[in-house]
Amino acid sequence: MTRAQKRQCSRVGLTILILVLTLILILPFLWMISTSFKEADEVFQEIPKWLPRKFSFRNYWEIWNRGYFKTYFVNSLLVSFATMGISLIVAMFAGYGISRFRFRGRTFFSVTLIVVQMFPSMLLLIPMYLIMSKMGLLDTHLSMVIAYTTFAMPFCTWMIKGYFDTIPVSLEEAARIDGCGRLRILFQIIMPLAAPGIVTVAMFAFILSWQEYMYALTFARTEGMRTITVGIALMQGQHGSVNWGQIMAGSVLACIPGLTLFTYLEKYLVQGFTMGAIKE
Amino acid sequence: MKRRLKTGMAPYLFLLPCAILILVVLIYPVFSGLVNSFYNENLIRPIAKEFVGFENYGKLLKDSMFLDALGRSVVWTIVILIFEMILGLLFAVMLNKDIYCKKLFRCLVLIPWVIPNAIAGIIWKWFLNESFGMMNYLLKQIGLINHNLAWLSDEKLAAASVVMVIIWKSIPFVAITLLAGIQAIPSDLYEAAKVDGAKESQCFRFITIPMLQNIMLITAILTSIWNFNQLEIIQVVTKGGPGEATLSLPVYIYRLFMQTFQTSYASAAAVMMMIVLIIPCIIYVRKLLKE
Numbered sequence: 092m093t094r095a096q097k098r099q100c101s102r103v104g105l106t107i108l109i110l111v112l113t114l115i116l117i118l119p120f121l122w123m124i125s126t127s128f129k130e131a132d133e134v135f136q137e138i139p140k141w142l143p144r145k146f147s148f149r150n151y152w153e154i155w156n157r158g159y160f161k162t163y164f165v166n167s168l169l170v171s172f173a174t175m176g177i178s179l180i181v182a183m184f185a186g187y188g189i190s191r192f193r194f195r196g197r198t199f200f201s202v203t204l205i206v207v208q209m210f211p212s213m214l215l216l217i218p219m220y221l222i223m224s225k226m227g228l229l230d231t232h233l234s235m236v237i238a239y240t241t242f243a244m245p246f247c248t249w250m251i252k253g254y255f256d257t258i259p260v261s262l263e264e265a266a267r268i269d270g271c272g273r274l275r276i277l278f279q280i281i282m283p284l285a286a287p288g289i290v291t292v293a294m295f296a297f298i299l300s301w302q303e304y305m306y307a308l309t310f311a312r313t314e315g316m317r318t319i320t321v322g323i324a325l326m327q328g329q330h331g332s333v334n335w336g337q338i339m340a341g342s343v344l345a346c347i348p349g350l351t352l353f354t355y356l357e358k359y360l361v362q363g364f365t366m367g368a369i370k371e
Numbered sequence: 372m373k374r375r376l377k378t379g380m381a382p383y384l385f386l387l388p389c390a391i392l393i394l395v396v397l398i399y400p401v402f403s404g405l406v407n408s409f410y411n412e413n414l415i416r417p418i419a420k421e422f423v424g425f426e427n428y429g430k431l432l433k434d435s436m437f438l439d440a441l442g443r444s445v446v447w448t449i450v451i452l453i454f455e456m457i458l459g460l461l462f463a464v465m466l467n468k469d470i471y472c473k474k475l476f477r478c479l480v481l482i483p484w485v486i487p488n489a490i491a492g493i494i495w496k497w498f499l500n501e502s503f504g505m506m507n508y509l510l511k512q513i514g515l516i517n518h519n520l521a522w523l524s525d526e527k528l529a530a531a532s533v534v535m536v537i538i539w540k541s542i543p544f545v546a547i548t549l550l551a552g553i554q555a556i557p558s559d560l561y562e563a564a565k566v567d568g569a570k571e572s573q574c575f576r577f578i579t580i581p582m583l584q585n586i587m588l589i590t591a592i593l594t595s596i597w598n599f600n601q602l603e604i605i606q607v608v609t610k611g612g613p614g615e616a617t618l619s620l621p622v623y624i625y626r627l628f629m630q631t632f633q634t635s636y637a638s639a640a641a642v643m644m645m646i647v648l649i650i651p652c653i654i655y656v657r658k659l660l661k662e
Contacts, residue, residue: 098469106470112462113479116542119491119498120482122505126497135503181388188385200386202656207397209652211600213624213641215397217634218404241396248389273381302487304603309629320489324607327493335497342490349485354478357547 127151127339134336150340159314160341163322170232170307170318171300174239178247178296179289186251187277191260204245212305215241220309230312238306243296250295254288255281294352301348319345408639414632427639436615437640440623441647447534447619448599452591454538459545459590464575466546467553477547484543492607495536499523526616529609533617536604541594552586553579585658592655596648620644 092100114121121141126134127150129143154160189201219238220229228234262284263276271279282289307318308325317325323341327333408427412420431437462480466473483491499506499522507519522532556579564574602621605611611618611626618626624644627637 102469102471105465105468106472109465109468109470109476112465113476116462116539117479117482118505118509119494119539120486122498123494137502139503139505139508181392184385184387185389188382188389192382192385194382197382198660200390202660203393205656205659206652207393209596209648209655210397210401211621211641211644211648212602213600213621213628213637214404214645215400217624217628217638217641218400218407219396220628221407221634222400222403237396240392244389244392273385298485302489304487304489304607308606320487324489324493327496335500335503338493339497342493345490346486349487350482353481353485357477357481 123339123342126336127343129336131334131336150336151344154337154341154344157337159317159322162315163317163319164344166232166316167301167319170235170239171297173232173236174243174300175293175296177236177240178243179251179293181244182247182251182292183277183282183289185248186255187281189248190252190255191263204248208242208245216305216309219306223310229310230316231310232316234310235303235307235318238310239300239303243299246299247292247296250292251285251289254285254292257288258284291356294356298349298352298356404638405642407635408642410635412633412635414634420635423635427636428643430636431639431643436618436623437620437643439615440618440620441643443530443618444599444620445647447530447537448595450534451538451541451598452595455541455545455594456587456591458538458542460549462542462546463549463553464579466550477550480546481543483540484547486540488540488601488603489607491536491540492604495532495539496523496608499532523609524613526613529613529616533605533608536608537598537601540604541598545590545594548586548590549583552583556582589655589658592651592658596651596655599644599648 125141125143128146128148130147130149133140133144189197215238223229223234223237228237258281263271263280266276266280302320303318304320304324307321311317311321314322319341323338323345326338326341409422409424410420411423411426466477466480470476486494498504501507501519501521501524504522506522507516510516510520520528522528560578560582561574564578569577600621601619602625605617605619605622606625609617611622620640621644624637624640627633627640
């Protein structure tokens, strides 16, 4: 065997190995997709099959039109977009502040931003529930937006700061000599340059909010206020027997935003969480 | 650098909205939770709350359910950490090799991470279903078991199942982070080692692992804090049951809070949780700031 052939062989072998490993990893995910396309009688089989008899969209159609499902979807969209908007605006100013200025309390502020992300959620949930209930905000979208801001905003600030750091200061110095104010610099010079980064951060904020379960479960007191994760999770155990076909169809729908955005976000994931702990 | 020093009030104005928000939605609630933990508030008891000092904390230290839940959470976090690191490293190393469709595999490996926790819980509940689930069927097919296992209603298996789901959910993050770490290792190190006649296993042992130490530590702490706090998956899959078999600390606190409405007592337990997390938190912050 020549060297090139040997290399080809090891490449094929390794690909097969990773294929097997990856398939094992995503088995439950494939099982969800498979079940979601099955007819009701086929779902409950002692000997389950990977492929449905025929691909039926009935579960999707039924869950979409069932009870409050559409409302769950809209609730999730509303809350996620609102959280994204608020976090992004606040994070933009703060990110610029930390990135561009050296001032007293800068380290303290940075540490605070990291530490608040480490708070056990239970320590926040209970007092927040009591405060919301006192203010009459339970069972509103606003209560969820406020709660989601607690994790989305510090995260966005850190990430945006990272993007602003990559934009050379010399660009704004030129503008400042021409008499531009800080705000104008931020909006007219920095923001257009950091636009791809800002879009990425926005997507992260959206997905983090979309995925949230605990606050939504606790704050939504009526069915019409549930988000999609809560709605689907509470569907099992409701109305007698569990209709797994429909629940799996709903789960697929709930996974779609994450799945569509993540191929794009994948390369930023590391940067976002470890905040530049890896030097490239 | 020097020009940046003449800043005056400007930076504080930029940080103001963020600082106010942190104060109002993070610091104030946590502080009020801390204060509440010294009272005896109970939402189903209509009497006014009173200051009771450290009574709740004293009660907690004698509460066997709390201590069990704490122990369970600590042990689980360690078990999850070991498995997620080994499997995550395995995927990271594989994804760094010369393979076909690299980008596709990187995306596929990320799938468990992008599924919302609650939905992951639901999917696994169905996958592990005793009579109709795929897990029992597959294990029977390959001959590991000969009768269906009750993954979620048997006490020992339920704990194992929950831990398995959390490991599954953590693998992608570890894998992708470590992969980035591996790719940041300068390739001349490997070339130099090859020239000296090092085998691939030696390269892995003496170059990859030492170079990854830092990022591995950061990933380990970060994911452990997340996993220690994990409520959503357990709440969906078993709600802490059967009995108390999967009652981790967050689930126990959630029960105290949402089922028996002992808000003060639950707050005290949450404060204890924070205390447990303080040391890993400090290490994490110091590591990050050093970079």
